[in-house]
Amino acid sequence: MLNLAIVGPGLVGSEFIAQITRAKLPFVRIVAISNSRRMLLNANGLSPASWTTDLAASSTQTDLAELARHTASTATGTPGTRSVIVDCTSSEHVAKQYPNWLGQGLSIVTPNKKAFSGDSALWKDIFESAKKSKSLVYHESTVGAGLPILSTLKDLVETGDSISRIEGIFSGTLSYLFNNFSSPSPTVASASFSSIVTKAKSLGYTEPDPRDDLNGMDVARKVVILARVAGLELDLKTLEVQNIVPKELQSATSAEEFMKALPSADKHFDALNEEARKEGCVLRYVGCVDPVNGCSVKLAKYPLSHPFAALTGSDNIVAFTTSYFPSPLIIQGAGAGAAVTSFGMFSDLLKIARVNGLC
16 A cells, blocks of 8 residues: 655646546555645545545644654554655755655655755755665656656666766746747748747746746756766756846846846847857757766757757757767657646656555
8 A cells, every 4th residue: 555645735736636546546545635734634545536625624734744754654564555755846845854754764756856956965865864764766757747757867877878968958938938939940930039938928838937937947957856867966056057038137126027128138039049040050948967078058059950959839858868879869748737747756656656566
């Protein structure tokens, strides 16, 4: 039996609960659900049909330490049962609880990038705690949502392959923006950069403040995670990250002020795009892990023959160049959204089930 505690039942968390409920797995039981204010605890299992109303009516204030103790206790003295905390948040505070949770014998499944891209001491503490307690940590959805990017990288590393370069478009938002702004087709007239950002914002593709996408920090976190899984020492403080928001717009006091001023930067982006066109290239915002030449996150030019140039919509793409794969191994597909992120988490949960002989 896998006893689950769901932390953060928002968009992704709710979808995750829906997916495991539809699957009707006899070995999965939800014993705790917690948002930032309230929590539900029941060792016999919570109702998948009524958890939303039950949580809203709960008078039990959220206490992550108590949630962890409760979840761990549901496996105590029960052979074949493992307790798992599924952290669906993006909270650094929650991420810092991982070593303690792992020390209690809890396993972890999460899309929370803060746990694996922040202080390197936390990264080490997480995996040392897991090793000592023989607990499991899976975080496939921290890079590329449901795409098998981290699992592929781990397989490459563990089979003794040598990583020459990992290069990819890791932001669905920035993928959408530059796929539409810098098209490989010479017959497609590019709309202004500001109008594309405005449309992406209206569609819900960007953060409420698009500068949180354009500053590259989301991509940077994913590059740090990839580098660390590949065995490199990398920190956000030392990673070269290009913020493509023009300096004069970085100090806008609100998202509204920024969006109003963004058309003033259209000439800047038009010039970059025209320069790329003259070279037979397109613009793409890319993260790169290179053990020899260093890691970077930046706007770069790619020839029309390159796989990155043909990307459409908001897809992610990653290319692994290794000793085994001198012609890059490429993974491409939807890299954002509740459904695919939850799929990645569900896949990780099934890995824990297999380790424990439950499926």
